[in-house]
Amino acid sequence: MSLRGGDPEEIGGYPLEARLGSGGMGTVFLARTASGRPVAIKLIHQQFAGDEEFRIRFRQEVAAARRVSGAFTAAVIDADPEAAHPWMATTYIEGHTLAQRIAEQGPIGGAELRTLAIGLTEALRDIHRARVVHRDLKPSNVVLSPEGPRVIDFGISRAADQQTLTMTGRVIGTPPFMSPEQLQAPRGVGPRSDVFSLGTLLVYAATGQGPFDADSPYMTAYQVVHEPPSLGSVPAVLRKVVEPCLAKDPKDRPSADELLVRLRDLPTDLGTAAVEGAARPTCETDTQHHLAGEDTSTPIASPAKSASATGPRSGKRRRLRPVLAAAVAVAAIGGGVALMRTDAPGEPGGTGDKGRNVAATGDPLPRGFEPWRKQVRGGRADIPDELRCEARGDALFCGGGGVVATRLRIADGTRVWTRKSPGVPVQGMHLVGVTDDTVLGYRFAAEGAPGGGATDVVAVDADKGKELWSVRSGSQSTAVTGRTQDAVVSGSLVVTVDASNSRFEARQAHSGHVAWTTPFPAAAECAPLPAGGRLYAMCAPRVEVEAGAVRHSVVYEIGRGSGRLGKGVPVPGPVQPVGSVDGDVVLLRQRVKGPELLGYEGVARVDTDARKVSYAPLPTPYEGTPAVAGGTVYITGRTGLVRALDPATGKRKWSRQTGLEGASGPVAADGTLYFSSASGRVAALRERGGAKLWHTDPRADGVSGEMNASPRVTVAGRAAIVTGAENTVFAFDTAKPPESE
Template identity: 40%
Template sequence: MSLRDADPAEVGGYRIEGRLGSGGMGVVYLARSASGRRLALKVVHGQYADDDEFRTRFRREVAAARRVSGAFTAPLVDADADAPHPWMATLYIPGENLGAYVRRNGPLPPEKVRALAAGLAEALRDIHRVGVVHRDLKPANVMLADDGPRVIDFGISRAADFAAADVLTQTGRVMGTPPFMSPEQFSSPHEVGPATDVFSLGAVVVYAASGHGPFDGVSPYEAALKVVEGNPDLRGVPAELLPLVALCLDKDPGSRPTADELLAFLRDGTRPVPRAAEEEPAVPERAARRRPGRRRALIAAVSVVLALAVAASVAAALRGTGRPGVPAALPAGWHAWHARAQGAEGAGSVFSRCAVAGTFLVCAGDNLKAVPFSLATGKQAWSRPVDSVTDGSVGNEGSVIGVHRRAVYVYGNEADRKGDHYSVQLMDTATARVLWRTPTGDGDAIAPDPDHGGAAAVPEGVLAVLGSGGTYSYGLLDADRGAVRWRHPMPRGHGACGVGAAGGRSYLLCWSEAGRTRISLLDPATGAARWTATAEGTLFLLGQDRGRLILAEEDMGTTYRTITTLDPDTHRVVRVPLARPQPAQAAVRLSAGALYFTLGNGSVRSVDPRTGRQDWENNSTLENPGPPLASGTRVYVASPNGRLAALDRHTGKVLATRPGRSDGGNVDATAGSAPLVLSGDALYVPYGFRSVYSVDVRHLQP
């Protein structure tokens, strides 16, 4: 970049030759020393020069850079934190940063991704050995030199021997780049340690391999939510690196490998042993016993704030915190609204599912395959029926399978004189255009819905049960084109089978008449089973918690006495006894790391899936509460008529309620309701017949 008239001719005796870049903190110049050595020289913007806190932070950056010297970092050459415009100079690394390279050329080939991972692991080993934590490892801070990557910019690093009471960790700022930050950087920034850099390394490797981050969002706020509570998007990561990346991106810092363990894996394939496995041996199946649980995830019970720049504005980054003085995270132009979908005949049942896609809340059910409401105003954009033949039937429920960019995967049924023709479709939420349509069932081979193992959204597309002529198979529908990338017949001799997804991975579950469940991890490229584990009971997949699959009995008709967990890396099945058995009529749901059992009388019970311990029980004051939704601090439940309750996530105390609505019709109280959707501070509550309302959770009253 060319120099500007206002740029200095020299700084600290170093001749300025050009600009390398600029940002919110300052300008980085290409400089040259008297001996001819080229340097990257950062000069801080004038507005920060009089900020004592900033100068303290800059001195920290200099001190950290002096302590770090390795083959995969940029050594510090000189600095002056007390100059009128503080500056520092590091050895210039010719090349392009990883972010710019991938944007220009696309993802790295697998062999280069592996080399990058090794280089970053070596850099972190050198950084951590001298007691420094980088805290902002991201593609822009990785230079691609000819002889390997270099980690640069220790602008927000912290030496491990700084006191925990450091004033810079108590200013309400959480420094970093949200899509590549670790969960603990949001929840407990003063406790950040080397494991946070390992998490960021995993995110950077995903970006290098795929061109997207594992937690990308349309805003820093959304990215932060995904980091804290979401599953990583691992599309494009080489299969050989998936186990390593998954360990790096574990929500619990204690379960992540060290830099040395990463190098051992990359060098000779030695799989890192999670800290949790060392501290807490798994209980063998059929010999389960109570055991003390590992410390709970750091993300629980905290309010998350983001610092978007050095002196940036603060925004809430955990959903529904309700903190005074923190601006609401609501769609532009949002106001409280309620709406009832219009369109196909029916209107005699409730929505089955809703999801946020782009600027819309898209719902399905009651003969509607999709109807989008504006997130901000509730205005209905369009609607389409499940069944193309309008016959007044309410039997075609419809369901939102998942979201792909700003489109949604839904079910369709093109009925004709020959019968029903089921399909999975990808629909553009803005235009209602069907981007692709792939048949999944025909005639007697009815396509089961997602709630019954018929389909699941995965990073590569839609994992679906496919039927034809009375026989079934399972296959993967490509996300962008809908083409069947691979297809396999259902296993014989194992009873009924269905598909499921958790943690971005694809699973096939088969249930035998003998009361056993076979769970197979499917290779996303081929559909072949990478491994298969067998568990006692007829189990359904609830989701994933801290790396382990969580499964529960299906239609057991008796008291819940155990929960089953399965480690996808070791394939070990553990039957976790519940400290307090739960009634058979209870509905169970996994949300944000906890199991919630709900009863028709309004009782809600929170259970730790790792230990089986019941943390609390309380009456939500609702009749027939629907599926609970947990945020960082609250648990939300709603009744079929839209009555809403917010409970304290850690005690179960009812913090706020909202009356039900009568404009949704007299829906059957036992009909259930679609899961709630929380986007920022806007909570979307499906209720009644095809109805939804939206509320700012910060304004919910007791």
Template identity: 40%
Template sequence: MAPQGNTGAGAEAELPEYAGHYRLESCLGSGGMGVVHVARSASGMKLAVKVVHTEFAKDPEFRGRFRQEVAAARKVSGAFTASVVDADPDAERPWMATLFIPGPTLSDEVKRNGPMAPAELRRLMAGLAEALRDIHRVGVVHRDLKPSNVLLAEDGPKVIDFGISRPKDSELRTETGKLIGTPPFMAPEQFRRPREVGPAADIFALGSVMVHAATGRGPFDSDSPYVVAYQVVHDEPDLTGVPQNLAPLIVRCLAKEPEDRPTPDELMRELRSVAASYDTQAFIPAQRTGDEPGPGPRKPASRPRRRPPGKAALAAVAAVLVLAGVLACVQMLGDGGGTAAKGGDKRTAAASGFVGWESNPVPKGTGAVQCSYGTRQLVCARPGTVFALDPSDGTLRWQRSVAESSPSKAPAVGGGFVQPMVDEGRRLEALDPASGKARWRRTLPAHHALQLAGGTLLLTLLDGTVTGVDAATGATKWSRRMPGQPMPTFVSFAGDPLAYTMNLSGDASTTRVTAVDPATGAVRWDARLNGNLTPVGVQDGSVFFLATDNLYGDTDAVVRYTPASRSSDRVKLPVARSDAQATVHGNVVYVLATNGSLDAVDTDAGKRLWTLETSVSRGSVPVADARHVYFTAADGRLLAVDAAEGRLVGQTPARLGSNSGTVAGALPKPVLADGHVYATAPDGTVFAVDARKPSDW
């Protein structure tokens, strides 16, 4: 794998000395998922070993995705990739070892030495076309081809990092500003129709990579990823500086519609006509000195690029593209939407007598506000702060700084106290619901997972030990390991007395589900179910799951398991959904995908009842009652869909505030309580509306 600079000293310091039988010698680089090391086998063979970050090692879903990455990398191992030598997705810190490939990444090469010469470009394009042919032949779509994922080895380019394994908060930009996706190298369908992305998306990326190699920039260029996203979908590429003999091929690769792009075999045929023969010199380009001219600027024979619209127009259209069609939804609703109140002013009373409100209790904070309902109040957390609001009008009741142990999710209420949920802090506190003062404290280990189930906090350590902590006193109730669950992390659902932990099999074909009594640690039932399953709810003694495929992690079915009868029912979705989230009401599972597709699946009838394209690019986990399904969008809107008919019936105004240039990594789900919906927005607002009157929002 590619030599890269170390970008995280903290991440490097936490790494073990060995991964399996391979000794880790030095750090090649650190990324969002893990750290890549130079390593040696017992025989002295040089390897590149990726070791997953601790925080992701604790996540069963991430482990499942890592298994998929390993499986995909093994399938495509060959002349144009870094062959997988060994891997252990079930290790305490999952890892994968590949052959070490000497040579820079294309990104580093262009950065150091400038654009490539025409002959080098022909060889690069031919090599990438061959690599994609072999990758696509085994049924894999890379989906993340870019200069930093191309190694320039002596015998040709190697494609690495298959983009199969990605955390749940991947988006164009996280709250910290870290760029996760790379819009100039993403195809238009990846923005417009994510579930329809196929091999042609890799061809588009190849075209963008070639422009970068030829010019040092992408075919679509802007400081804003959202403007680039607009250009990818609507504008013609800028090919200034691309050699004239390659420009027509690259234009075809960058066609807006997938069916208009060439296949890898067609590319290789046409490249033979561009150059009758290829020389056999080493592929790694010679380094240029400052006195040597690079390829001069050329204006190839291609379609003229349209002049980009003005900044205001771009911002508006980019918001429609990336934040999911605000205008389309407004047109659907007509003039029914209300105007947002300012500074906590009360809004017009609904017919029920409830007055909607909005509040910004921590105006100087950053990061999403996450809330839950308990002890007759709304308890919320923002990085560094926990606070409580009066649910009737949004008045701030109390606020407490928790800078040493910043909550990672919404606070929970158990044992009569407010429990800030901290996964990385060193101190656990139970707060008085009336004042926010700490009533007991407990020191935590550096790395752990925490879940409240009933009146018990379930604390999982890196060695797999689970401890039940009394939420009322902080005392240890029990401590044990869970059979068949080497690294148990739990989920629980309101009103259900049990907690659940999952373990995916090595080949990702089955999931072992263990149901635990949180008060005693006793296993109440244990089952091995077909598929890669994620629990989404419990109703009437049955547990409901989303089932994902073993290649891309798309949801392709809904599963209901009834432990009393040991029966399992599976309802296949007509179309697989990307990064889906779901909720359950009755026997209906509502599945919301990243592109805004909302499906209602009746597990009794064994079929999908309806589907709705909401035009929301990314939504929160939905919640539902008997009438409506509710979820929030990345721009701060709360939307309501009729649960029986599958039509959009209401939405609130967008609330982006000063955070309009970022997209939250995770969207807090709405809270349903006492006939009201409570939601939060990227600008720090917490607001409440009448659940029964979405048309009045």
């Protein structure tokens, strides 16, 4: 919602753009840092500024939020609890709350429920590892961001080794999701209280009702303390795990670590509620950044779902959220990679009882190759991210997150060199690319440093790991194309957007010598677009980019030698580029409702030589992560369903369930497609017909349901190199995938 009369124009030097919500204790505003990053600022109501007890509580909230920044939460960017008008700025998390999700769509089931349960449990585990007890875990304090669930609002949390602050004469919390000890002895509340709240939260997610619901808060509180939980509608496999969390005695409940182990062993599909629980409106404030401390509050509209990660482009320079909380688990760390049969006997392409299929390839392995697993640490250990890799000969070059670039040996994973980044990474920005002698990566400047929050493109010598040169990069690509790709490698050149977002700049990759510069077309914003060995630009009217509603894109071919733009080919939108086929740029037409992406409804191919666009509608709108491989368009859904589409006709060639949550890909090699999730699970399918060959166990704690993730698999001969969350890299022989234990 827009700012109101009397609202400040800025807080702490951050210009305000809009109200996100208001409650009994304060108001939350959308603002931006100097580099353009969106932040949420909580401004405490003036009448509480003179209340010392409240100030203590607000200081406690700031301290607790700082302690867990980077672990599934809204990271604290800045704060001033001592100001005349106290405030705190955190990373802006886009997405609906769990309360909204249940109210609008009903209970959650199947693989989505398992993913939510694991993600929340891992979030709670990391909060507790930071020695913080949340004390108000409830549906409106869980944001379902495109990167996974985020826990917000530490307004009544405390450090585990501090005295509990309880406002005079009041027990603070939300009865349906409070533990018995919170209601009876709040000063004795510990981490297992949060486990109890998590149990109630999972029951609510699965059934639409809490396990102790009653007609009044007083009866609810009585049932929490004295009565057994109502779990009849909870799917049976989940009920066995949730029930111990709801024990009256904290000592009888599992820890978050123990709970995570139990959840990990559950089947992928948890089923649905035995008796459909009707989703009921709640009296909680469904604002994205809930304001703690209200017994009642005025309901406000929740912000729309993320457009930068799951839908059409939004405002200028809007990228995906910084990866300060990018490790929501799809599945916990497993042992070795294990082969798992995924096809029924007799299914075409299935293994059945006759043995196993393997990826067909005759290419050799690097000399001395043995399966390996490594973790590449970046510039900040508290902000792990995913890497992306490219293979050149016997060398593997990777980058992403806190790593500008690193070189590993494909044969055994030995690290040759690493260049680190000190700043806060941006989701989706990994390695720019590799030439014969140079590796190009991104370096993120730290907040508070000169140019804080900005991004540089850095050239590194491929042999020695020495930095050769760097240049400040613009940041408009997500707003224009829906993909975070601010620089591209084309031949021996690296093409960037200048820091003022007004022109392309091409440099020789190794020397940094400027080969050419090309201004954007008048009144347009542009992003570079490599496709099939050619170089393109995708541009959109600046006014549409600023409004976050691009509907009139234009594709230009760029002369790689001269930088000259060819004649533009208009493409009605909204569209998103996904790759190329036979030199044509392939885009998917988006179906949108306001800022929300409802799916992809057609395939467009742009032939810049003939200056024409061919369009084929899809049979039905498809949701998921799109990509092009081997002349086919693939869309991979959040739960792992892959659809293969003909780019000329839009007709579906085949569809197959991989079982991988949030899978990206594919990478095609020798007739085999490789998909992988942030947890490091890999699925191999035959390119023709999509028959399933095998898939592996998790190898990292990974994000579920990330949209538009770039492929995580690199194939070098018979070796598959896979990246996962927390900068994990591992390799194995595709012709000999590990057997089940």
